[in-house]
Amino acid sequence: MKLSQGVEWGLHCAMLLAQVPPGGLMRRDALAGHFGLPEAYLSKHLQAMTRAGVLYANSGPKGGYRLARTPESITTLDVVEAIEGTAAPFICQEIRQRGTGASSPEECRRTCMVSTVMSQADEACRASLRSVTIAELVARLPDSVRTRNAERLPQLAH
Amino acid sequence: MKLSQGVEWGLHCAMLLAQVPPGGLMRRDALAGHFGLPEAYLSKHLQAMTRAGVLYANSGPKGGYRLARTPESITTLDVVEAIEGTAAPFICQEIRQRGTGASSPEECRRTCMVSTVMSQADEACRASLRSVTIAELVARLPDSVRTRNAERLPQLAH
């Protein structure tokens, strides 16, 4: 059940990219250096976010990453699903239909209660993540951090 | 992020044990046979639930498992935590304090927003699981299943 640490990296990177001036691209090594992360491994997560349509990437000189949409339209759930995958964490194996105490297909027309409860918990978790956007995360950063980024990022981006 | 399949096994076993007549113990092989599960591996999860105080186990002849408490006082969260562990799925590594863009300890007096959001989602998930008890899961089983269990279980338990 442990959550990948890549989620933390992805969210912080998304927050940082949200603070880059419009039109600016930020290179992979700049992102990695800003947070002290291994660039080679970070690339995997950035790649996943790009595939999921959260980031937009450009190759070649003057290339780099930027958000694919506005920070207001990107939720934390988008980032988590981009990295962890959209598959449900719980997959019912219908063990109620197996073994000596197996239920008949008739009795299984309704979804297994265990599966239902787990799905509800999953949905509650997703709803919580969906309710917060990247823009809101950035807005709640300390003022000093935002101002420092506003000063440093134009130099790192291009 | 994938959830262990042992959770499904544990919940179904807890539901079944809740239907055993009071005072009756159910052996491990009976549980495994009822659901068609590998007995050797199931023992690991039953062991975890016993350690967590969800189940009570008795060794020797006439031994077996029973619920440690009433089905009304055992929540699905209890079972999930017993098997998956109580550790939070997300652990903040404070990458905001690392790298060239590191924030000062002053700016980090407040908890990292990323960590906060993830904790809220985790708490939402737990609250959802906590709101459903084993007794309620059993109550929502099809009548035919409950009656069949009421007939079969006294033979399997002792």
Place this chain on the structure above:
DNA sequence: GTACCGGTACTCGGATATAGTATGTCCGAGTATGCGTGG
């Protein structure tokens, strides 16, 4: 002087090793039973 072309340097993307955890299995510790024995 200008437009075209080729080479070059730089960026991201996917294929490739390694480590840690979930999965699956086995044998040993502990216990109530049942029998044999002695009083």
Place this chain on the structure above:
DNA sequence: CCACGCATACTCGGACATACTATATCCGAGTACCGGTAC
């Protein structure tokens, strides 16, 4: 006949292999730039 002690069979508990996924890294595909060259 009764009580005690011992051997036994049966149960769960934890130590031991294996498979899969997350972690970590590297090199190749693609692109924009820059300089040289021909007109």
